[in-house]
Amino acid sequence: MITIQNVRKTFPIKGGEFVALGGVDLDIADNEFVTVVGPSGCGKTTVMNILAGLETPTSGQALVREKEITGPGPDRGVIFQQYALFPWLTVRKNVEFGLRTAGVGRDERRERAQHFIDLVGLHDFADALPRTLSGGMKQRCAIARAYAVNPSILLMDEPFGAVDALTRVRLQEQLLQTWSQEKRTVVFITHDVDEAVFLANRVVVMAARPGRIVEIVDVDLPYPRTEELRLSPAFTALRNRVWSAVYHQEPIA
Amino acid sequence: MTVVQVDTEVTTGSPPPPERRRRGVPKSLWNALSVVLGVGVWWGFSLTGFDIPAPPEVLKRGGELIADGTLADDVLASLGRVLAGFVLGVALAIPVGFLMGWYGVARGLLEPWVQFFRTIPPLAIIPLAVVLMGIGETPKIFVIFLASFLACVIATFQGVVNVDKTLINAARVLGAKDGTIFARVVVPASTPFILVGMRVGLGSSWATLVAAELIAAQQGLGYRMQSAQLYYDLPTIFVGLISIGVLGLLMDRVLLLAERRLTNWQERR
Numbered sequence: 086m087i088t089i090q091n092v093r094k095t096f097p098i099k100g101g102e103f104v105a106l107g108g109v110d111l112d113i114a115d116n117e118f119v120t121v122v123g124p125s126g127c128g129k130t131t132v133m134n135i136l137a138g139l140e141t142p143t144s145g146q147a148l149v150r151e152k153e154i155t156g157p158g159p160d161r162g163v164i165f166q167q168y169a170l171f172p173w174l175t176v177r178k179n180v181e182f183g184l185r186t187a188g189v190g191r192d193e194r195r196e197r198a199q200h201f202i203d204l205v206g207l208h209d210f211a212d213a214l215p216r217t218l219s220g221g222m223k224q225r226c227a228i229a230r231a232y233a234v235n236p237s238i239l240l241m242d243e244p245f246g247a248v249d250a251l252t253r254v255r256l257q258e259q260l261l262q263t264w265s266q267e268k269r270t271v272v273f274i275t276h277d278v279d280e281a282v283f284l285a286n287r288v289v290v291m292a293a294r295p296g297r298i299v300e301i302v303d304v305d306l307p308y309p310r311t312e313e314l315r316l317s318p319a320f321t322a323l324r325n326r327v328w329s330a331v332y333h334q335e336p337i338a
Numbered sequence: 339m340t341v342v343q344v345d346t347e348v349t350t351g352s353p354p355p356p357e358r359r360r361r362g363v364p365k366s367l368w369n370a371l372s373v374v375l376g377v378g379v380w381w382g383f384s385l386t387g388f389d390i391p392a393p394p395e396v397l398k399r400g401g402e403l404i405a406d407g408t409l410a411d412d413v414l415a416s417l418g419r420v421l422a423g424f425v426l427g428v429a430l431a432i433p434v435g436f437l438m439g440w441y442g443v444a445r446g447l448l449e450p451w452v453q454f455f456r457t458i459p460p461l462a463i464i465p466l467a468v469v470l471m472g473i474g475e476t477p478k479i480f481v482i483f484l485a486s487f488l489a490c491v492i493a494t495f496q497g498v499v500n501v502d503k504t505l506i507n508a509a510r511v512l513g514a515k516d517g518t519i520f521a522r523v524v525v526p527a528s529t530p531f532i533l534v535g536m537r538v539g540l541g542s543s544w545a546t547l548v549a550a551e552l553i554a555a556q557q558g559l560g561y562r563m564q565s566a567q568l569y570y571d572l573p574t575i576f577v578g579l580i581s582i583g584v585l586g587l588l589m590d591r592v593l594l595l596a597e598r599r600l601t602n603w604q605e606r607r
Binding site for chain 1: 502504505507508509510511512513514515518522523526527529601602603604605
């Protein structure tokens with residue numbers, strides 16, 4: 086369970102301060118899949134960095150299971166847009182990285198890494214270096230790496246932003262399948278409205294200047310989500326609602 | 339249980355095929371041809387009245403120097419100095435470069451000095467080195483050390499500063515603390531820079547050698563060439579030049595090989 090209470094984040098700039106987040110409140114339940122969508126500059130990445138423990142709020146609190154976040158922790162896995170794989174390590178060694186820092190023994194490390202490598206379908210590439218992988222495969226490796234340390238929360242920052250549209254659709258479907266097999270709380274940042282609606286239980290729409298939540302849309306569509314669902318009127322209606330929330334934002338007077 | 343069915347986005351599982359043999363003639367053949375042509379041009383110049391020795395003359399002199407053991411002694415003396423100075427320089431440059439890249443305080447304290455000494459050619463240090471350290475091996479090794487240290491420290495420092503912030507964040511969210519991040523992210527990520535720095539440092543080590551052997555040396559390739567200069571002994575000078583070139587090239591190849599093996603993970607263009 087994630088609780089964000091009146092979180093503000095400001096950065097000093099020349100002659101004043103930039104308000105990245107101006108008071109954000111959000112509760113996320115266990116095993117919920119929440120997507121955060123909004124225009125650039127709305128502070129969605131700042132929200133993720135605060136949850137990851139890479140940044141601290143200027144005021145307000147972010148809590149995981151009622152404990153304040155003070156830094157990165159093994160309970161929260163992060164997947165970055167730029168993959169952030171260690172290029173000198175093979176897929177297997179990348180996936181084992183977090184297990185090694187946690188002091189997991191060699192045999193168990195191997196076994197757990199293999200499980201998640203198989204889960205994301207990189208079985209044949211376990212001993213390949215990242216430079217030989219395509220963008221989509223790199224991101225699947227990053228997902229396996231985050232899963233391997235067994236976090237209860239996955240934080241994903243526009244993870245499919247750098248891949249082509251076809252690969253993106255496939256990765257979305259794979260992510261949902263992985264998630265349905267290995268349930269986690271997912272906070273997924275995106276600027277793609279379709280992606281936000283397709284994946285989520287709830288879509289959080291943010292606006293910029295100052296960064297804030299303008300609307301939360303419940304997506305009561307059943308899982309597993311399929312291609313037909315993507316074309317259904319129910320999906321389209323939700324998509325349109327999120328779309329207008331994102332693109333027709335009233336600026337704060 | 340597996341999630342993936344078909345992989346249309348798979349590129350290659352193995353490294354990309356070598357592009358070298360595009361037009362049938364291997365690169366090494368061109369290299370060999372170039373060497374032959376170069377020697378030919380040299381020979382041509384020596385025949386057309388330029389006051390330089392022809393290749394056979396140099397070869398003969400080389401044979402003599404090998405036969406009486408002079409060349410071997412000179413090579414050993416020079417190689418010893420270059421290696422000692424280079425190894426000491428690199429051994430100090432890597433930790434100092436890491437300190438400068440990792441800690442703002444260390445950078446603030448050390449950078450002005452490194453930048454200052456970098457602008458002084460090592461040759462200009464020689465008078466000072468002689469006055470302070472006498473005319474033994476110490477000042478010679480010292481100037482070579484300085485040359486390789488300065489080349490390598492900048493490269494290492496750049497390497498550490500350039501480590502992708504996302505990789506450090508990725509390690510942090512996977513539970514790595516500062517020590518682990520340093521050993522398992524910063525060190526491997528800056529290895530390519532360090533190796534380039536070592537190659538540049540090796541180059542400047544050899545460049546400084548001849549100057550270092552100006553300091554009352556009894557042996558060494560640089561010394562041999564300078565004494566040959568007094569007697570207008572051009573073939574010996576040529577033997578010295580070629581020896582330095584070949585040795586430098588061989589050592590550079592060794593480093594290049596190490597670089598290939600250690601940074602094979604890099605995406606290359």
